[in-house]
Amino acid sequence: MSKYDCLRLDHQLCFPIYACSRGIVKKYKPFLDELDLTYTQYIVMMVLWEKQECNVKELGNALFLDSGTLTPLLKKMEAKGLVSRTRSTTDERNVIICITEEGMKLRDQAVTIPAKMGGCVDLSKDEAKTLYKLLYKVLANVEK
Amino acid sequence: MSKYDCLRLDHQLCFPIYACSRGIVKKYKPFLDELDLTYTQYIVMMVLWEKQECNVKELGNALFLDSGTLTPLLKKMEAKGLVSRTRSTTDERNVIICITEEGMKLRDQAVTIPAKMGGCVDLSKDEAKTLYKLLYKVLANVEK
DNA sequence: TATAATTAAATTGTACACAACTTAATTGCA
């Protein structure tokens, strides 16, 4: 029992979150490689598969990412033919990201990924639900 | 209810882990800025405050990081006077990272950080313990 | 005991993240 115990790695909550995050993203890699997507590109696609279009700001709000990350990412995705980027005519500050047909097609390939990943993470339904709730609680506290 | 529901962002476990990780690291920033440490440098220091010295491989095992990340990081920390880097004489493949007196001194400043961060994350003792256990369970599954 | 296999770091190249700043468009208010 030392006054430095609070600085032990195994007394942190942040460290396993950080390590899990990287570990899980690494597990996604082989599955996402088949779609030629990175993890960040994949979560952008998730938003667009649902909404078909939204501006950079909305995308950033959904993913907790800013334009410094999204702008270069979206340019790459545009180059790959997954999305289009168009200035809004009603408010020229906004850039509207629109999923292409090509991008929409990827959805059918992606649909098998969550089950494969579920196998990697390997928690019971109850454990997954508990973890989910706690993470969103932390996220709410941290993002406010 | 669509067959694409599994691709919704709010049906993922990975996304809140990823978002939490980035959100928490961002919360650390003002505290770590006072010590002139990044988050990754901070967790390296955590290992060294405990062990005083270890090689790059051991550090990587503890933090789930490889030499591609650690080598440049450790060179920066050496330049700041926090650690020394020495080839082992018994096995010249190993580089031994040793915390300096300067680095050891930082521990007294760092000791207040965990409590401050606890306030940000703001979970009950039970919630924190549950979250901790589930994260290490996921981590074990993901890293094997 | 030479050499093949393994191991530990380092290097190279790519892809985020994000702070801080810039630019251009829109809003709000004196």
Added chain:
DNA sequence: TGCAATTAAGTTGTGTACAATTTAATTATA
């Protein structure tokens, strides 16, 4: 209405991450 404040993207610079490869040292074995 005109200008200050705000807002949305984009840009710049720094710092991780990590895959893939290279280099050098050690170990194992034919």
